[in-house]
């Protein structure tokens with residue numbers, strides 16, 4: 001299923017150069033005029049950055065933390081723009097922010113993760129943008145809810161904004177991991193599948209939460225064909241007022257970008273397309289046989305369900321399930337499949353089997369004669 005949004009290509013509104021990813025960088029927060037200008041100058045000197053970002057209204061989890069420098073930051077951003085030529089981008093979280101950002105001629109707006117979660121907030125921003133032609137980037141909501149992300153994009157698009165992009169910044173998760181926000185790549189891939197024309201950028205800084213991981217997440221985003229990266233950079237991250245652990249110096253950013261491998265959807269190798277088509281055909285055939293086998297398996301599951309129903313036996317028999325898990329996990333391992341992968345697939349198959357058998361349990365017994 002495809003969704004119908006009216007969206008312009010990224011190259012219509014962002015300074016992207018020949019197939020390279022759009023690089024948006026700048027501090028998490030504008031702190032002082034010097035900090036912002038010095039950071040912007042060094043980012044410009046790398047020659048690898050396309051847009052300058054800075055948060056000036058900061059949505060903070062707890063009150064009492066630095067909540068952004070406010071509208072004065074817009075003046076600093078404009079000074080940085082005059083000096084470096086960078087288009088400037090800020091986060092807006094309500095109609096007043098939009099109004100002030102528009103007055104200050106900000107080039108690109110973004111909606112933060114804490115705003116995308118709230119349809120009232122997004123609608124307020126959308127209403128303030130009616131009749132305005134400005135690029136807007138919508139970060140994913142804090143929680144892993146694809147509809148909420150799509151809903152925000154639809155609200156902004158509904159206000160007439162066609163210069164639209166999504167930013168994948170990861171999702172808050174109860175389970176603690178190496179990441180500050182779990183990437184949950186599947187959600188970004190689903191978004192791309194539903195709205196193929198929508199440019200998706202990645203924000204590795206907020207996914208990683210620590211600068212060491214940023215190159216890996218960036219490369220993965222590029223390999224998934226995301227069209228750009230938003231990476232927080234600070235003249236001296238060790239003293240940053242917000243997100244100190246995840247900011248990088250402009251020099252480190254420059255080195256990181258040099259290390260990226262840019263892969264393309266097509267290759268110059270003349271045999272590439274034929275070889276790829278051949279391999280894909282094999283995959284298609286294997287997928288077909290996997291589904292055929294799954295269908296056959298479910299038929300037997302149904303027969304077992306009927307047999308259990310007719311003999312008043314419960315659906316779930318834990319010992320049998322344990323046996324399946326153990327045998328298949330060992331087989332999977334021998335086939336070089338990751339344990340987690342084997343378990344996930346088995347669990348999916350098992351829960352579908354239980355669902356089918358539950359439906360059968362609720363039907364009348366066959367006449368056992």
Ligand code: PEP
Nearest residue numbers: 028055112113114169206
């Ligand atoms: C930010 O970009 O500084 C920010 C607050 O990000 P997010 O909305 O993704 O948390």
Ligand code: MN
Nearest residue numbers: 028232242243
């Ligand atoms: Mn930040």
